[in-house]
Amino acid sequence: MSVFxxxxxxxxxxxxxxxxxxxxxxxxxxxxxxxxxxxAIDGLGIxxxxxxxxxxxxxVFAHYYxxxxxxxxxxxxxxxxxxxxxxxxxxxxxxxxxxDGDLASIGLAExxxxxQMGLPLTxxxxxxxxxxxxxxxxxxxxxxxxxxxxxxxxxxxxMGRPLKMAELIAQLDGPVYVERVALYDAKQRVKARKxxxxxxxxxxxxxxYAFVEVLAECPTHLKLSPPETEEWVKTQMEPVFPLGxxxxxxxxxxxxxxxxxxxxxxxxxxSGADPLGEQRPATxxxxxxxxxxxxxxxxxxxxxxxxxAALLLTRAAIAEGYDxxxxxxxxxxxxxGTSYADVHIAEGEVLNPAAPEPHxxxxxxxxxxxKFAPQVAEGGVILYDSTIVKDPTGLPPGRRIIPIPFxxxxxxxxxxxxxxxxxxxxxxxxxxxxxxxxILDTLHQVLKDKPAxxxxxxxxxxxxxxxxxxxxxxx
Amino acid sequence: MSNATSARPKPFLQxxxxxxxxxxxxxxxxxxxxxxxEINPLTGLRPVALHxxxxxxxxxxxxxxxxxxGLRRQxxxxxxxxxxxxxxxxxxxxxxxxxxxxxxxxPDTFVPLPACDPMILKGTYAAAIGALLAGCRHVFGYPxxxxxxxxxxxxxxxxxxxxSFVQAVSEVxxxxxxxxxxxAGVPCLTFTSSPxxxxxxxxxxxxxxxxxxxxxxxxxxxxxxxxxxxxxQADIKLACRGLGHGNTHAxxxxxxxxxxxxxxxxxxxxxSFLYRNPVVILGDGYLGQMTGIVKLPATLRRPGLPAxxxxxxxxxxxxxxxxxxxxxxxxxxxxxxxxxxxxxxxAHEQRSDxxxxxxxxxxxxxxxxxxxxxxxxxxAARAHGVKAGLFRPITLWPxxxxxxxxxxxxxxxxxxxxASPGQLEDEMRLAxxxxxxxxxxIDHVRRFGGLLPQQSEILAKILNYQEVLS
Numbered sequence: 001m002s003v004f005x006x007x008x009x010x011x012x013x014x015x016x017x018x019x020x021x022x023x024x025x026x027x028x029x030x031x032x033x034x035x036x037x038x039x040a041i042d043g044l045g046i047x048x049x050x051x052x053x054x055x056x057x058x059x060v061f062a063h064y065y066x067x068x069x070x071x072x073x074x075x076x077x078x079x080x081x082x083x084x085x086x087x088x089x090x091x092x093x094x095x096x097x098x099x100d101g102d103l104a105s106i107g108l109a110e111x112x113x114x115x116q117m118g119l120p121l122t123x124x125x126x127x128x129x130x131x132x133x134x135x136x137x138x139x140x141x142x143x144x145x146x147x148x149x150x151x152x153x154x155x156x157x158x159m160g161r162p163l164k165m166a167e168l169i170a171q172l173d174g175p176v177y178v179e180r181v182a183l184y185d186a187k188q189r190v191k192a193r194k195x196x197x198x199x200x201x202x203x204x205x206x207x208x209y210a211f212v213e214v215l216a217e218c219p220t221h222l223k224l225s226p227p228e229t230e231e232w233v234k235t236q237m238e239p240v241f242p243l244g245x246x247x248x249x250x251x252x253x254x255x256x257x258x259x260x261x262x263x264x265x266x267x268x269x270x271s272g273a274d275p276l277g278e279q280r281p282a283t284x285x286x287x288x289x290x291x292x293x294x295x296x297x298x299x300x301x302x303x304x305x306x307x308x309a310a311l312l313l314t315r316a317a318i319a320e321g322y323d324x325x326x327x328x329x330x331x332x333x334x335x336x337g338t339s340y341a342d343v344h345i346a347e348g349e350v351l352n353p354a355a356p357e358p359h360x361x362x363x364x365x366x367x368x369x370x371k372f373a374p375q376v377a378e379g380g381v382i383l384y385d386s387t388i389v390k391d392p393t394g395l396p397p398g399r400r401i402i403p404i405p406f407x408x409x410x411x412x413x414x415x416x417x418x419x420x421x422x423x424x425x426x427x428x429x430x431x432x433x434x435x436x437x438x439i440l441d442t443l444h445q446v447l448k449d450k451p452a453x454x455x456x457x458x459x460x461x462x463x464x465x466x467x468x469x470x471x472x473x474x475x
Numbered sequence: 476m477s478n479a480t481s482a483r484p485k486p487f488l489q490x491x492x493x494x495x496x497x498x499x500x501x502x503x504x505x506x507x508x509x510x511x512x513e514i515n516p517l518t519g520l521r522p523v524a525l526h527x528x529x530x531x532x533x534x535x536x537x538x539x540x541x542x543x544x545g546l547r548r549q550x551x552x553x554x555x556x557x558x559x560x561x562x563x564x565x566x567x568x569x570x571x572x573x574x575x576x577x578x579x580x581x582p583d584t585f586v587p588l589p590a591c592d593p594m595i596l597k598g599t600y601a602a603a604i605g606a607l608l609a610g611c612r613h614v615f616g617y618p619x620x621x622x623x624x625x626x627x628x629x630x631x632x633x634x635x636x637x638x639s640f641v642q643a644v645s646e647v648x649x650x651x652x653x654x655x656x657x658x659a660g661v662p663c664l665t666f667t668s669s670p671x672x673x674x675x676x677x678x679x680x681x682x683x684x685x686x687x688x689x690x691x692x693x694x695x696x697x698x699x700x701x702x703x704x705x706x707x708q709a710d711i712k713l714a715c716r717g718l719g720h721g722n723t724h725a726x727x728x729x730x731x732x733x734x735x736x737x738x739x740x741x742x743x744x745x746x747s748f749l750y751r752n753p754v755v756i757l758g759d760g761y762l763g764q765m766t767g768i769v770k771l772p773a774t775l776r777r778p779g780l781p782a783x784x785x786x787x788x789x790x791x792x793x794x795x796x797x798x799x800x801x802x803x804x805x806x807x808x809x810x811x812x813x814x815x816x817x818x819x820x821x822a823h824e825q826r827s828d829x830x831x832x833x834x835x836x837x838x839x840x841x842x843x844x845x846x847x848x849x850x851x852x853x854x855a856a857r858a859h860g861v862k863a864g865l866f867r868p869i870t871l872w873p874x875x876x877x878x879x880x881x882x883x884x885x886x887x888x889x890x891x892x893x894a895s896p897g898q899l900e901d902e903m904r905l906a907x908x909x910x911x912x913x914x915x916x917i918d919h920v921r922r923f924g925g926l927l928p929q930q931s932e933i934l935a936k937i938l939n940y941q942e943v944l945s
Contacts, residue, residue, distance in 0.1 A: 004543040010795070012802065017517060020492050020544040026520070027496035031541025038543070048789040053655075063795050065543060069785040071658045072797035074681045077651035080643065084655020084663070085785065087613060087639040092659070092787025110651070113644035186502050186535045193538075219496070226496040260612035261636040262777040264588050270632045271604045273771060276590040311766060315595050318768045326766040352851030352930045353765055353844070 003038035003047055004065050011064040023061055027226025029216025030059055032183045033126055033196070034066070037095070040197035041068065044204055051085045051092045053078040057099035058132040076107025079114040082121050090257040093203055096123045101131045104140040104163050111169075115211065118174030120203040120255045123211045124196065125165060128218040129237060136221035141165070143240055148221070162240055166213040170246035176208035178246040182215040182238060184230040191243075206255035215241055282321050283435055285347040289380070292347040294433055295355035299340035299372050300364025300385075305420030309362070310341030312424060316434050316442040317345040325353035340368065345433060360431055362423055364406070365389065373399075381431055383423065383468075387411075402430050402471060409463045418460035425464025430472070436465065483532030484548040486525060490515050492544045493522035499546055502539035505529040579790040581779035583610070583748075594769045598762040599625035599666065601733040601769045602692050603632075605740030606664045608771070610778035611690070612638030613663040615652040617645055617671055620704045621760045622694035625666040646671040650678030657687040658796035660784025662744045664690045668760075669698050669710050679753055680719025683813070684798030686783075688747035690740065692756045694763040697925040705925015706760030708843055711898035714755045715872040722810050724817045726754045726824055727871040729842040733767040739869070741772065746824065748781065750816055757871065759894065761844040761927060820873060827875035828867040831857065832882045835864025836944075837937045838915075840879075840903060841892035842868050845928050849892045852933035861941045871899070874906035883915065888940045891919040892928045 012018040024030050041050050047068055054062035056075035063070035069092070073081040082096040103111050103125050114121070130148055131137040137150040140163040145154040155162075170178040177199060181192035192214055199210035215237050217229040224232055261267075285292065296313065298306040310326045317324035327342045342355035357377045363369035363384040369392055373382050378398045386403035395401055404426045410419035421443070428436050440461060447453050490511075500508045500523065507530045511521040540546040588608075596604065603625045606614070614629040630640040643649035649665050656663040667675060672693040682689055695710045697703040714727045726746055728739045736758065743754040780786060785794045800806040830850055832838065837856065841849040846867045856863035866882060868875050891900040900919055907914045920928045920936050 017491055020489075021494070021518075022542060024541065026494035027498055028541055031543070032539075035538075035541070035543065048792055049787045051659075051785055051787045060799060061801075063797060067792065069787050069792055070795045070797070071655065071785050072685070072795070072799060073654065074651060074678060077648065077654070077678070080648040080651035081655035081658070083641065084613075084615070084652040084657070085659050085787070086655075087641070087652075088656040088659030088661040088663075089787045094787070109644045110648050113648065186538065189538050226498050227501050230498070230501065258637045260638050262586065262610060262775060264586055264775050266636060267607050267775060268588065268591060268771075270635055271594075271607060273591040273594055273604075275592070277592050311595075314766055318593060318595055323768060327761055328764055328766075350767070350847075351854055352848045353761075353767070354848060354927070354929065356929050356931060 003041045003067055005067045008064045011061065022065065024058065025220040027217055027219040027229060028058070029128060029183050029214065029218070030126060032189065033124060033192070033214050033216065034062070036193045036196045037097070037124065038066065039193060040200050043197060044200055046093045046200070046204060049091060049093045051094045053082045053085070053094065053096045055098040055102040056133070057102045059097055059099060059126065060133065062097055076102050076105070077110055078102065079107065079110045079121070079123065083114055083117070083119065086119055086121055090255065093200065094121055095200070096121060098123065098125055099132070100125070100127045100129065100139040100141045104165050112172065115169050115209055116172045116174040118176070118209045120206050121209050122199045122203045123209070124199070125211065125213040126216045127165070127213055127241065128216040129162070130218050130221045132218055132221055141241070143236060164241060166211065166241070166246045169211045174209050175211055175247060176249040176251045177202050177210040179248075180213040180215065180241060180243050180246065182233060182243055183217065184215075184234045188243070206253040207251045208255070213241070215243070279321065280319055280438060280441070286433055289359045289431065289433070293350065294345045294360070295358040296343040296345070296360040296362065297340060297355045297358040297372055298343065298362045299338070299368035302339045304339065304364040305417065306339050306341050306362070306364060309420040309424050310343045312439065312442055312446065313343050313345070313434070315446070316439045319442055320434055320438045322347060323350045325350045327353050338367065340372070360427065362427055363389070364419070364423070366392065370394070383427055383430060385419065385423070400430070402426070402468065404464070404467045404471065406464070409467060410460060413456060413459055413463065415456055418456060421457050421460035422464035422467075425461035426468040427464075429465040429468035436461075483534075485527050485530045485532050486534070486536055486546045487549040488522065488525055488546055489544065490522035491517045492542055493520070494518070494542065495521040495523060496541065497523065498539045498541065499523060499536035502535045504533065504535065505531065508536060580782035583779045584777045585774040586777055588771060588773055588775050591771050594771065595766060596733050596737070596769045597624065597764055597766045598730070598733045598736040598758055599694065599764075600628055601736040602666075602740040602756065602758075603628045604769075605737035606690065606744070607632065608775050609662060609741040609744035610776040611662040611664050611744060612636055613656045613661055614638075614640045614665065615643055615649040615656070615663060616665045616667065617643050617649050619668045619671040621696060621763050622666040622668040622671075622692065624763070625692065646674035647678065650675040650682075653689040654678055654682055654685070654687055654796075657682065657689040658685065658785050660781045660786055662688070662690070662748070662778050664692065666692050666694070668694045668696045669707070670701065672710055672713065676713065676717065676719040678719070679725070680721055680723050681798050682753045683718065683723045683725065684721065684809075685796045686751040687753070687796060688744075688751055689753045690743045690747055690756065691753060692740065692758065694758045694760055696760050697923070703925045704760060706762070706844060706927055707894045707923065707925060708757070708759055708845070709895040709898060709923070710757060711871055711895060711902065714757055715902055718755075722813055724820070724872060725752055726750070726820055728754065728756045729869055729871050730756065730758060730762065731843050731846045731867065733762075733765060733769050735869075736762065737769050738772070744776070750820060751783070752816065757843065759843045759927070760925070765844070824870060825873050825875035825877055826869035827878040828869060829878065829882065830865040830867065832864035832866060834862050834885055835882065836885055836887045837861055837863040837890065837940060838866055838882060838886040838888070839863065839890045839892055839933060839937070840866045840868070840899070842871060842899060845892050845894055848928055848930045849933050851930040852937060855930065855934050856937045856941075859938060861937060863937050868899075871902055874902045876906040876910050879903070879906070880910060880912060883912070886915045887944050889915055889917045890933070890936055890940070891917065892933050893919070894922050894927050896921060896923065
């Protein structure tokens with residue numbers, strides 16, 4: 001059978017008998033499931049396209065035998081690995097081959113979540129009611145009363161009842177085909193062969209996720225002869241795990257994916273990059289606050305617009321040819337709690353983006369003013385919203401204090417939410433770090449998709465400037 | 476399936492491939508098979524005995540035999556695979572969705588990008604765009620603050636580029652999806668943060684063992700346990716010394732600006748494929764959130780397909796992605812191979828940034844955002860007339876010892892600045908120790924719990940030593 005390697009060179013380097021014998025114990029059901037799978041792959045003509053994910057468990061060495069693409073997964077993660085392969089190459093026919101410990105215990109989250117996603121994958125679940133590789137411990141599918149290495153007195157009530165995976169998977173919305181089959185006699189073997197082929201066919205045709213549970217024999221750990229184990233599966237397992245089709249939906253092929261795009265225009269457009277525009281003519285660095293690096297803190301409650309204003313400043317400064325950074329800091333109580341932003345604008349490079357001693361503080365509420373005003377560098381500027389904060393006390397000496405009713409001005413314009421733009425206008429007039437045109441250009445660029453908002457924002461900015469200039473005139 | 480069954484050939488058995496399980500006996504309706512009574516000297520097992528006088532070639536015994544080279548039809552040649560023509564799947568199942576590669580090794584190509592305005596991006600977005608420009612179209616992740624925004628941007632963009640973003644059921648699932656996609660030879664990425672990174676470590680060990688590329692962006696947050704969402708650097712130990720079980724290492728890159736988030740992420744993919752190994756990018760919560768200027772590179776990478784990929788086509792059919800090697804000598808050999816790779820990485824991939832180190836007497840060592848606070852402190856110290864400098868490792872593993880050593884002769888005091896209890900310092904000390912260098916005295920400025928060392932603290936430390944030493 002050509003889907004099996006001519007010689008099993010991965011099995012002890014193919015030396016001696018291991019070149020043609022499996023590592024499975026005499027009478028093990030895995031060998032039969034392997035044959036069925038190999039026949040189905042062969043019959044469907046998909047050997048070149050097949051990627052087989054082997055689990056941790058006795059089938060960990062499936063790649064010794066199958067001449068297909070092979071990937072060996074961590075314990076329980078075969079469906080996740082399979083999904084990765086399927087999304088990498090939707091043309092691949094990906095099979096997740098797993099045992100009961102792998103699929104129904106440690107990998108249950110992957111099993112269920114990927115079944116529910118319902119992408120075309122084929123999951124072959126070999127259920128022999130016991131852990132084989134680790135030496136005969138209790139499996140999630142062990143029967144009640146079954147003695148195992150970790151249930152020496154038999155599976156008891158407190159260990160829970162055997163998990164019926166086919167039924168569980170069938171009741172999910174994702175899968176299109178779920179069947180439980182067995183291998184204990186010729187008739188069952190024919191059904192198993194057909195089910196496995198059908199589960200592959202569903203994937204090949206892009207119809208969806210298919211799951212076949214195979215009741216298999218583990219003579220070694222059941223401590224029975226192979227024929228006795230066949231009988232045990234028939235008489236003991238089958239009543240607990242009824243055979244048959246659990247789900248078989250008629251679904252048109254739906255899974256279609258084109259090749260990923262690497263078109264530069266598409267990538268840049270989606271990333272939000274703009275074609276190289278004209279650089280604003282450079283204005284000389286304003287040295288009155290700091291020789292080359294100005295720190296600004298904007299602080300308020302969540303919703304005051306401190307972050308938006310901070311980002312506008314940052315963008316405007318970068319457009320002006322400076323380096324600039326913005327670090328937002330939201331309190332843990334981010335809804336309505338404190339929200340403050342550190343902005344740096346530097347002639348060369350921003351060294352430290354934090355602003356523990358800002359040159360300018362823009363405070364939208366009393367707690368922000370109380371908290372940050374004492375940190376403002378000597379000779380710095382403190383602007384605050386005098387609509388919200390009345391008669392603040394404890395402001396440090398040696399700083400210019402600029403009270404401006406941002407909220408009132410914004411309300412007079414009909415939209416209190418533009419108070420942050422009012423504040424930016426006021427700050428521009430007082431501090432004059434960036435030219436007004438630079439901030440307004442940035443504002444227009446940010447709002448390019450919402451032109452209706454431009455007049456309001458322009459007015460807010462101008463009103464803030466005027467209020468600051470009026471204050472300056474009266475001072 | 477070979478269709479040569481019409482002649483109903485009888486079964487054939489090479490006794491050494493029969494394990495004597497007797498399943499064929501049950502299957503035979505004509506009692507042609509009996510348990511063997513002789514032990515096969517090669518196997519120590521008792522193969523069945525065939526008595527084919529009554530056999531009508533029904534092949535039920537063959538269907539019952541679990542061994543691929545056990546019971547076979549007599550027509551089949553022993554130990555040699557059938558020659559057969561594959562049916563063409565294109566004819567069977569219609570037009571293919573994507574072109575299947577025919578060549579084994581398809582090289583990357585680089586497509587020129589038009590000039591763009593500098594972008595203004597937060598660190599996580601910059602990393603995401605760096606990944607897009609590196610040709611990454613597969614992102615797997617699980618939401619965790621403060622890394623999620625990068626994943627959110629990818630969730631928005633990737634479907635429009637025929638890529639995939641999958642929100643996995645857990646970080647454990649996410650890393651294994653990367654094992655799958657990376658094993659198929661495509662560039663893939665995850666965004667995570669400390670607790671999620673912990674969950675991915677097992678999978679990273681498997682990826683290293685199976686030599687699967689993939690890029691992990693860990694925006695480190697406060698720990699241990701659930702900790703908080705503030706910035707910390709306390710996963711340096713995990714990334715440099717604890718990538719899951721076994722003999723593991725991965726390149727660990729530590730950006731300190733949004734620009735570097737883009738550049739290093741982009742580079743991480745190339746390094747990851749060059750060495751067939753995961754690459755870890757460690758950022759801190761500040762860096763993830765920090766917005767700054769980001770200039771785009773000149774080219775976009777269109778990834779090829781490596782010869783080793785398990786892709787699902789004829790050229791790659793014999794490939795295997797696997798970390799199990801049952802025989803001790805095989806696993807030792809694999810570890811030797813990994814060690815050679817680690818040595819190559821250590822020799823060729825050390826990266827660092829030196830700021831005013833040429834005559835530095837006070838040398839500050841810091842990475843990520845704390846390196847920026849440190850840079851501010853160095854500049855301020857210089858204004859005080861102190862010969863301070865900043866050594867900023869960009870690779871944390873391998874630690875850039877080759878660039879540090881030439882700086883040391885003028886250094887009178889090393890000051891390691893970090894938001895962790897000495898994990899960066901440990902890397903430096905280990906590197907110095909391996910280099911056989913007795914370093915100058917080492918002190919540190921450390922903060923934890925979501926707080927970063929501040930410029931004023933670093934400056935105070937520098938000035939204090941200047942006073943002590945002068």
